[in-house]
Each structure stands twice: as C-alpha cells, then as structure tokens.
Amino acid sequence: MSPLVIILALGVFVAIFGIALVYVSSLLGPRQPQSQMKLTPYECGLEGERREDTKISVNFYLTAILFILFDIEIIFMYPWAVAFGDYLSAGNGVYIFAVMAVFLAIFIFGLIWEIKSKALEWE
Numbered sequence: 001m002s003p004l005v006i007i008l009a010l011g012v013f014v015a016i017f018g019i020a021l022v023y024v025s026s027l028l029g030p031r032q033p034q035s036q037m038k039l040t041p042y043e044c045g046l047e048g049e050r051r052e053d054t055k056i057s058v059n060f061y062l063t064a065i066l067f068i069l070f071d072i073e074i075i076f077m078y079p080w081a082v083a084f085g086d087y088l089s090a091g092n093g094v095y096i097f098a099v100m101a102v103f104l105a106i107f108i109f110g111l112i113w114e115i116k117s118k119a120l121e122w123e
Contacts, residue, residue: 059122073107
C-alpha cells in the first residue's frame with residue numbers, strides 16, 4: 001500500500017471515530033433543561049453585569065492575528081534552516097533556497113501592505 005492510501009485511511013478513521021464519539025456522548029449524556037440561573041454569568045460571588053455597549057478595539061484582534069501569522073512563519077523557517085545543509089549536500093540547495101525566498105517574499109509583501117494600509121497604527 002502506498003503511504004497516501006494509509007494516510008487517507010487514517011484520516012477517514014479519525015473522522016468517523018470523532019463523529020461517533022460526539023454522537024454517543026449526546027445519546028448517553030444528561031438531558032437537563034438549562035435553567036435561567038445557570039445561564040447567568042458568575043464573577044467571584046458578585047452578580048454579573050451584562051453590558052451590550054462594551055466595544056473592544058479591533059486593533060487588539062488584528063495585532064493578535066498578525067502575531068500568530070508571523071509566529072507561524074518563523075516556526076516554518078526553523079526546520080528549513082536545519083534541513084538546508086542536507087539539501088546543499090544533495091545538490092538541491094538553489095531550489096530549496098528559491099522556495100524559501102518566495103515564501104519570505106509573500107510575507108514581506110504582506111508586512112509592507114499592512115504598514116501602508118496603517119493596520120499597525122493605533123490611534
């Protein structure tokens with residue numbers, strides 16, 4: 001069997017097993033109606049406040065997403081840097097370097113676009 005068939009079979013098994021677990025837990029789990037008291041927020045013994053007008057700046061979310069995006073970029077660069085010596089000795093160094101250059105160019109283009117669109121500026 002080819003490795004692709006094994007990976008696909010494993011993926012199908014995991015998906016079916018996950019769906020089966022969710023279905024069995026819904027059958028065997030407790031069926032208690034949700035009371036209004038259970039749905040209210042609890043904060044250290046004080047009655048919770050529900051304020052619909054709380055506005056959190058989008059800049060917080062944008063900064064977090066950008067941090068995760070560039071963090072993942074760095075995570076992808078570590079194995080490349082470790083394996084690059086092996087590719088050089090095998091004669092594939094130029095190809096692998098070009099692939100990483102395209103990868104970095106896409107991210108640098110994105111960073112330049114963010115700076116020009118003032119996505120990183122807080123007012």
